[in-house]
Amino acid sequence: xxxxxxxxxxxxxxxxxxxxxxxxxxFLSTGYFLAIMxxxxxxxxxxxxxxxxxxxxELIVGILGVIVGLVCxxxxxxxxxxxxxxxxxxxxxxxxxxxVTLVLSIKTREERSGWIFGVIxxxxxxxxxxxxxxxxxxxxxxxxxxxxxxxxxxxxxxxxIGAAIGDTHDVM
Numbered sequence: 001x002x003x004x005x006x007x008x009x010x011x012x013x014x015x016x017x018x019x020x021x022x023x024x025x026x027f028l029s030t031g032y033f034l035a036i037m038x039x040x041x042x043x044x045x046x047x048x049x050x051x052x053x054x055x056x057x058e059l060i061v062g063i064l065g066v067i068v069g070l071v072c073x074x075x076x077x078x079x080x081x082x083x084x085x086x087x088x089x090x091x092x093x094x095x096x097x098x099x100v101t102l103v104l105s106i107k108t109r110e111e112r113s114g115w116i117f118g119v120i121x122x123x124x125x126x127x128x129x130x131x132x133x134x135x136x137x138x139x140x141x142x143x144x145x146x147x148x149x150x151x152x153x154x155x156x157x158x159x160x161i162g163a164a165i166g167d168t169h170d171v172m
Contacts, residue, residue, distance in 0.1 A: 023144025098125025
């Protein structure tokens with residue numbers, strides 16, 4: 001699971017930089033891009049839950065990721081209404097993931113040394129998500145950059161979690 005977590009983290013960081021360097025193309029293809037990333041992330045979280053490496057909170061986020069990913073695949077953002085809904089889905093996803101990251105980091109502060117990094121990343125994700133809710137039209141224009149920042153943050157977080165899991169297994 002450590003290798004999968006680190007690999008997914010690296011892929012999310014690469015995807016994040018890709019989004020930041022091509023923001024217009026990212027927004028125009030957001031539906032498919034998010035569908036793939038959220039679906040993969042959701043599946044990883046669900047697998048982690050059933051391997052008893054994650055809690056109920058991560059399972060909920062994983063299920064939400066799979067649902068949003070499937071919605072994006074089967075109903076791409078071709079209509080203005082769906083594009084608007086997609087912007088709010090993005091904002092909600094970022095806020096929820098930020099809250100989960102924050103809660104898990106605080107919860108595991110005694111078990112891992114880099115917990116403060118998770119707190120900072122969780123707070124940043126919450127701020128980006130709230131900003132996305134407050135300014136959906138501006139978010140549409142800057143979606144590539146915002147999504148890129150989020151994916152980089154989530155990728156770094158997955159790598160840190162993967163390293164922490166590896167450290168825990170090394171001690172045992």
